């Protein structure tokens with residue numbers, strides 16, 4: 010069959026693939042993921058090492074689809090939980106097309122950055138891009154200095170300065186990342202932004218609310234499970250029954266707060282985030298429970314979803 014007259018030009022190249030952002034804790038990986046995806050999919054927090062799961066955010070660009078696999082910070086394991094985090098990182102990075110290593114513009118490159126940069130040699134398949142984050146937080150000369158320092162670490166495919174919170178250069182970064190992906194049709198439907206289950210996203214929002222304004226020892230000791238989600242027939246309402254797990258009785262006190270005030274606050278903040286997600290009113294029941302030393306116990310880790 011001959012081709013019809015005036016057949017349309019071959020369509021432009023479409024790309025799709027996986028990217029993972031790595032870097033020391035607190036360099037802005039989760040915030041960058043959220044800013045690129047345009048919807049809250051990854052937990053962000055001012056506390057380091059709060060990202061546990063490989064969460065995918067999906068960015069739909071005109072010429073490609075970028076699937077972001079958000080990994081926890083690479084660090085040396087201290088507990089069994091730490092060990093599992095590193096396993097997640099290794100499994101994830103072995104599988105992605107592009108690794109975006111993040112360096113905050115406002116902090117000098119240190120041994121932690123060098124350690125991670127060197128470990129990237131173990132993943133030869135992935136193309137490596139340097140992302141200088143938080144450029145809003147420092148001066149232009151300091152950003153320039155950081156770009157130079159980063160360029161000396163390895164032969165990057167690209168070096169892109171960005172600010173996730175001020176939304177500076179996000180389009181440039183997206184273009185660079187998509188250009189490095191393999192030619193492929195979209196891997197996910199257009200309307201989809203994440204492949205996390207609703208339950209997992211709700212758990213993360215509760216965890217994030219519970220971590221706000223607590224002392225540094227708590228983040229690793231906090232896990233959330235959802236017992237039940239009930240859609241009410243008579244009202245536009247979802248009832249969510251969740252447990253907040255801590256390791257020690259003393260931590261239980263911290264989470265609940267004086268007269269239960271803190272827990273009420275946590276519930277209110279979590280609910281405000283969950284309601285737009287489920288598109289309904291939410292009744293949220295939070296119970297704080299103690300699972301002793303759960304970070305070191307494989308059985309408990311399994312039960313808590315790690």
Ligand SMILES: Nc1nc2c(ncn2[C@@H]2O[C@H](COP(=O)(O)OP(=O)(O)OP(=O)(O)O)[C@@H](O)[C@H]2O)c(=O)[nH]1
Nearest residue numbers: 035036037038039040054057058059060172173174
């Ligand atoms: N000024 C400024 N702050 C930022 C920017 N991006 C992130 N931050 C802040 O940096 C802190 C850490 O951000 P996260 O996105 O949680 O960092 P992360 O690298 O995902 O941290 P882990 O999950 O611990 O690995 C938060 O307080 C953010 O608000 C940015 O572009 N500008």
